[in-house]
Structures are given as C-alpha cells and as structure tokens.
Amino acid sequence: MxxxxxxxxxxxxxxxxxxxxxxxxxxxxxxxxxxxxxxxxxxxxxxxxxxxxxxxxxxxxxxxxxxxxxxxxxxxxxxxxxxxxxxxxxxxxxxxxxxxxxxxxxxxxxxxxxxxxxxxxxxxxxxxxxxxxxxxxxxxxxxxxxSVAMLVNTTAFEEAGVAVPDRDWTYDTMREIGEAFKAANIRGGMTGMSDGSGSEPMLDNWIRQRGKPLYTAEGKLGPNVDDMVEWFTMWNEFRDAGYINSAEDQALDTGAAEVSMVALNKAAMIPSNSNQLVIHQSINPDTLTITSYPRIAAGVGGGHYRxxxxxxxxxxxxxxxxxxxxxxxxxxxxxxxxxxxxxxxxxxxxxxxxxxxxxxxxxxxxxxxNFVANLGDLLGPLPASPPNAAGEIDTSLLRVLSQEVGFGGRSAEDAGKFFVDEATAILNRAS
Missing domain, CATH: 3.40.190.10 (Periplasmic binding protein-like II)
Structure with a gap:
C-alpha cells in the first residue's frame, strides 16, 4: 500500500x-x-x-x-x-x-x-x-x-494591583500573591497561578533546590516519599486556599498554548519555558513576560539550568x-x-x-x-539525561496523580508514597 x-x-x-x-x-x-x-x-x-x-x-x-x-x-x-x-x-x-x-x-x-x-x-x-x-x-x-520559566500576565497583575514577581520570589511569595488575587477578584476569579503539582519541570526545579536530582546519573529516582508527600501537600494547601486553579479548571489545559490557564484567563501565571513566551504572546492580547520559578526559601538557588x-x-x-x-x-x-x-x-x-x-x-x-543569559545564582549544572521511561513517569504517573489529588481521589500522603513506589518500579522494568 x-x-x-x-x-x-x-x-x-x-x-x-x-x-x-x-x-x-x-x-x-x-x-x-x-x-x-x-x-x-x-x-x-x-x-x-x-x-x-x-x-x-x-x-x-x-x-x-x-x-x-x-x-x-x-x-x-x-x-x-x-x-x-x-x-x-x-x-x-x-x-x-x-x-x-x-x-x-x-x-x-x-x-x-x-x-x-x-x-x-x-x-x-x-x-x-x-x-x-x-x-x-x-x-x-x-x-x-x-530554561524553565514562569510565564506571567503583567496586565492581570496590574489589574489586581500586585507587583510582578522578580527573580528573588519564593513559594511564600506565592501565598501572598494568591491572597492578593483572591481579594482583587479580577476576571471572574482569576487565580495568581495555575496548579503546578503535575508539572515535571516544576518538581525537578523544586527538588534540585533541596539538593537532590529528580533522577540520579545511575537512572534512579531522586526524591523520597517524604519529599513527594510534602510536594503534594503544598499544592493541596494552595488549592484549598484558592491560590491556584481548581482541578476542574486545570483539566482544561491539554498542553496547547491556546488552552493554557493564562490563555483561558484562569490564572495569571503558569510554569513554562523561556522560549514559550513568544507563542503565548502571539495568542494573548495582554502583555506577558517571564520570571524564574519560585525559590524554596530566600537565597536558595541552583534549581534552573540551561x-x-x-x-x-x-x-x-x-x-x-x-x-x-x-x-x-x-x-x-x-x-x-x-x-x-x-x-x-x-x-x-x-x-x-x-x-x-x-x-x-x-x-x-x-x-x-536576556532571561536565559542572566540566571545568576538560580543556575545549576545540567543534570544527566533522564533515564529510559522518565517520560512515562511524567505523563502516566505524575500528571495522573496530580489530577487524582486535585479531585480528591487520593490524599497527599497516599500520592507521595504511590509516586515513589510506582516510579521506582517503572524505572526498574525499563532498566
């Protein structure tokens, strides 16, 4: 044929x-x-x-x-x-x-x-x-x-009367931004940020700041159960407080720029990459920019890499x-x-x-x-290439667990343990 x-x-x-x-x-x-x-x-x-x-x-x-x-x-x-x-x-x-x-x-x-x-x-x-x-x-x-970057709708931040986060912002700043957007109640309840719990790059950046790789050079999983429970717990707190999108809204994002939480006016920030500013700006009438992912604490860097x-x-x-x-x-x-x-x-x-x-x-x-050229202390070394089946862990495990936790189908504790157990099993099968 x-x-x-x-x-x-x-x-x-x-x-x-x-x-x-x-x-x-x-x-x-x-x-x-x-x-x-x-x-x-x-x-x-x-x-x-x-x-x-x-x-x-x-x-x-x-x-x-x-x-x-x-x-x-x-x-x-x-x-x-x-x-x-x-x-x-x-x-x-x-x-x-x-x-x-x-x-x-x-x-x-x-x-x-x-x-x-x-x-x-x-x-x-x-x-x-x-x-x-x-x-x-x-x-x-x-x-x-x-490099990974946070895509920011500066027009929305101006409407909410909130300063656009700079390279020194932290996850505690995220709470402040979330409260400010709740109080401003712009565009029918736009949140300060989308749900990042299912974002592998955001998890990677967060765990690197804690001194661990997402995957070791030997192809093993870096975070342990306590790390992953803390990860899902943090995003649960953000979700329950109304700082990030609901699970129902987040499910609308299927990966295309046209249905991102920024494009749909659901959130003022989304985890993204530096090169994606161009495509997002081409479909959005608001003024967009990028900033770094948040630090886990003031002065902590090294999560980003080229x-x-x-x-x-x-x-x-x-x-x-x-x-x-x-x-x-x-x-x-x-x-x-x-x-x-x-x-x-x-x-x-x-x-x-x-x-x-x-x-x-x-x-x-x-x-x-300019963002990629001036990461400063945020910049860490390029990690080893992800192991075989890392893609499966991203698409079929982390993202699924993020939705299950968001919709209340799993607790953060259960999701954290299940992620480590299942990711380890996937890596072992693929090795």
Missing part, C-alpha cells in the same frame, strides 16, 4: 498513518520523496518551520519537506504509534526526557557519521551538543538553549538519513533561517546565528534571550 501525504497537510489527532499502523499496514515511501517532519507546537511554530523548509528547498533545488504538528499531549502517543508501525517521519522533534528511551530502542539514529560532512556543527555550543548525546553518540540536535529546549532527531527507520542531516545542518546554521526562527525554540546554539539574530529580535524574544 502506498500512502502519499499532500503538501502542507497538517494532521491533528488521529491520522491515516496511525490508523494504518494500527491495522498492520506499512505505507511504503519512495526514497526520492520529500523529507517528512513532525513536531509539537502551535501554528506560529509551524509557520516558522515551514518557511525555513521552503527556503531550504529553494536553496538546494529539492522538494520542500512536508510537515505535521500536534499539541504536546497529542504528539507523544501519535509519534509512538508511528514508530511502532514503521511510519515515523524522517525528522522528529525530540525532548530531553525522552531521548534516551528513543535512542536505546533505535527509534532515532545517531548522526555522528554525518559530522564534518553534510552536518556542520563547528560553532555549535558544546553544552548543547553534549545534551543531545546518548552513550557518547549524537542522537539529538538542540534547537535552542532555554537545557536543550528540544531536539531534531533522525528517525531510525528513515531511508533518507543523509538528506535529513543536510536539512538539519541548514536549519541550525543558516543565518537567514535563524532570523525566521528567532528564539521561539530557544536561544540559537550556533554562535554565528546567535550574533546575527540578536539585533533583529522582538521585545518578547529579547526578554527570553
């Missing part, structure tokens, strides 16, 4: 490819067809990505790559289905928490054979190269450096690996491509592209660049 994807067809949700994979039908693609790409993100990211794909085709005289994009929550089940069915696109957007799993299962291919040839990374940031390696081989090409915002990886099943590597080289090295991409996926990793792009950035892009 041959399945041909029309140019610029974006498949949102269940696709013909996934359906074919589910029934054991393996679409056959000729090796001379256009490269196929898949990524998570919204329309703004798609517009930038496809503009660069078209520019690459024009510069090389090749057929323009074809693209497909989904929201974060929809992306991973779809990609897993495609990989299992042998229909994965040539180029996949990959996340730091999943790269080990995909590399060890040969779902993505090492790029080392193309280095110095069609893939030129001579002026690439070394820490970003290291972040894409698994067992010493390059499986992911960083699309930008970023990480690859995401990677491009080459499918292990691709019949066009060299062509894919050539496209990736253009994507990260071409100055004009860099100007189109901006910092929507993070701060460019090529020094030449970064220098060329900086003067052209919008106000939001400049905010993101």
């Amino acid at each position: 041959t399945f041909r994807m029309p140019r610029r067809q974006f498949l949102m949700g269940t696709s013909a490819l996934a359906a074919a994979g589910a029934f054991g039908l393996r679409p056959a693609f000729a090796q001379d067809e256009a490269l196929r790409l898949i990524w998570w993100g919204g329309q703004a990211r798609a517009d930038r990505t496809l503009a660069v794909a078209d520019a690459y085709a024009a510069s090389t005289g090749t057929t323009p790559p074809e693209g497909e994009f989904l929201s974060w929550n929809d992306y991973w089940p779809k990609l897993a289905t495609q990989v299992a069915g042998g229909t994965a696109p040539d180029v996949l957007q990959m996340d730091y928490r999943f790269i080990v799993e995909y590399a060890t299962r040969n779902a993505i291919a090492p790029m080392d054979d193309y280095l110095g040839g069609v893939l030129n990374l001579d002026d690439f940031d070394e820490d970003q190269l290291e972040g894409g390696k698994v067992d010493g081989k390059l499986y992911g090409l960083s699309l930008g450096a970023n 990480k690859p915002s995401q990677f491009w990886s080459i499918s292990g099943a691709s019949q066009n690996k060299e062509a894919a590597a050539a496209f990736l080289s253009y994507f990260v090295n071409d100055v004009e491509a860099g100007k189109v991409l901006g910092v929507e996926r993070g701060i460019p990793c090529s020094a030449a592209v970064r220098d060329a792009v900086a003067p052209t950035l919008s106000e939001q892009d400049q905010i993101a660049l």
Whole structure:
C-alpha cells in the first residue's frame, strides 16, 4: 500500500498513518520523496518551520519537506504509534526526557557519521551538543538553549494591583500573591497561578533546590516519599486556599498554548519555558513576560539550568538519513533561517546565528534571550539525561496523580508514597 501525504497537510489527532499502523499496514515511501517532519507546537511554530523548509528547498533545488504538528499531549502517543508501525517521519522533534528511551530502542539514529560532512556543527555550543548525546553518540540536535520559566500576565497583575514577581520570589511569595488575587477578584476569579503539582519541570526545579536530582546519573529516582508527600501537600494547601486553579479548571489545559490557564484567563501565571513566551504572546492580547520559578526559601538557588529546549532527531527507520542531516545542518546554521526562527525554540546554539539574530529580535524574544543569559545564582549544572521511561513517569504517573489529588481521589500522603513506589518500579522494568 502506498500512502502519499499532500503538501502542507497538517494532521491533528488521529491520522491515516496511525490508523494504518494500527491495522498492520506499512505505507511504503519512495526514497526520492520529500523529507517528512513532525513536531509539537502551535501554528506560529509551524509557520516558522515551514518557511525555513521552503527556503531550504529553494536553496538546494529539492522538494520542500512536508510537515505535521500536534499539541504536546497529542504528539507523544501519535509519534509512538508511528514508530511502532514503521511510519515515523524522517525528522522528529525530540525532548530531553525522552531521548534516551528513543535512542536505546533505535527509534532515532545517531548522526555522528554525518559530522564534518553534510552536518556542520563547528560553532555549535558544546553544552548543547553534549545534551543531545546518548552513550557518547549524537542522537539529538538542540534547537535552542532555554530554561524553565514562569510565564506571567503583567496586565492581570496590574489589574489586581500586585507587583510582578522578580527573580528573588519564593513559594511564600506565592501565598501572598494568591491572597492578593483572591481579594482583587479580577476576571471572574482569576487565580495568581495555575496548579503546578503535575508539572515535571516544576518538581525537578523544586527538588534540585533541596539538593537532590529528580533522577540520579545511575537512572534512579531522586526524591523520597517524604519529599513527594510534602510536594503534594503544598499544592493541596494552595488549592484549598484558592491560590491556584481548581482541578476542574486545570483539566482544561491539554498542553496547547491556546488552552493554557493564562490563555483561558484562569490564572495569571503558569510554569513554562523561556522560549514559550513568544507563542503565548502571539495568542494573548495582554502583555506577558517571564520570571524564574519560585525559590524554596530566600537565597536558595541552583534549581534552573540551561537545557536543550528540544531536539531534531533522525528517525531510525528513515531511508533518507543523509538528506535529513543536510536539512538539519541548514536549519541550525543558516543565518537567514535563524532570523525566521528567532528564539521561539530557544536561544540559537550556533554562535554565528546567535550574533546575527540578536539585533533583529522582538521585545518578547529579547526578554527570553536576556532571561536565559542572566540566571545568576538560580543556575545549576545540567543534570544527566533522564533515564529510559522518565517520560512515562511524567505523563502516566505524575500528571495522573496530580489530577487524582486535585479531585480528591487520593490524599497527599497516599500520592507521595504511590509516586515513589510506582516510579521506582517503572524505572526498574525499563532498566
């Protein structure tokens, strides 16, 4: 069976490819067809990505790559289905928490054979190269450096008469902000912040400030039961006090920027990443900015780190690996491509592209660049790559427990113990 994807067809949700994979039908693609790409993100990211794909085709005289994009929550089940069915696109957007799993299962291919040839990374940031390696081989090409960040609706803060938190704010400050928003009662009861109990990056930042990794270099779980009970208890207190969204409201957030608690006017802040300011601002009429995640106490830092915002990886099943590597080289090295991409996926990793792009950035892009460059004492070392199955712990355990606790189905004590027991079992099964 041959399945041909029309140019610029974006498949949102269940696709013909996934359906074919589910029934054991393996679409056959000729090796001379256009490269196929898949990524998570919204329309703004798609517009930038496809503009660069078209520019690459024009510069090389090749057929323009074809693209497909989904929201974060929809992306991973779809990609897993495609990989299992042998229909994965040539180029996949990959996340730091999943790269080990995909590399060890040969779902993505090492790029080392193309280095110095069609893939030129001579002026690439070394820490970003290291972040894409698994067992010493390059499986992911960083699309930008970023850091976790709190996305802040400054217009809402002004309406509530509350100062926007600076880099020294703490979880105690969160309580003060929550009280102030309750008293102001703006926009039908907007809270100071969304529920972060199911946010893996926020848990990671919190536990790092306590001197522990979320995962050790040996692939073991860092937090213990007491840590996780305290985590869920803190968010229960915030929820019960009305400082964060109700579980019912939080369930509306399915991962797309358009349904975030900020976009829906449910909360004035959400845990996010520095590069996501651009996409959120593009869909929000209010003025947005970013600040750091809260400190666990005044003067405590080290929770943040500069990480690859995401990677491009080459499918292990691709019949066009060299062509894919050539496209990736253009994507990260071409100055004009860099100007189109901006910092929507993070701060460019090529020094030449970064220098060329900086003067052209919008106000939001400049905010993101300056935030990542000036983390100060908030900055800690890049942790080891998350172990195999870390993604499962994030999506199928932490997020589920967050909802169960939020809706009253579990106590914080039960959730804390269950998280540690089940996460440990998942890691052991995957090792």
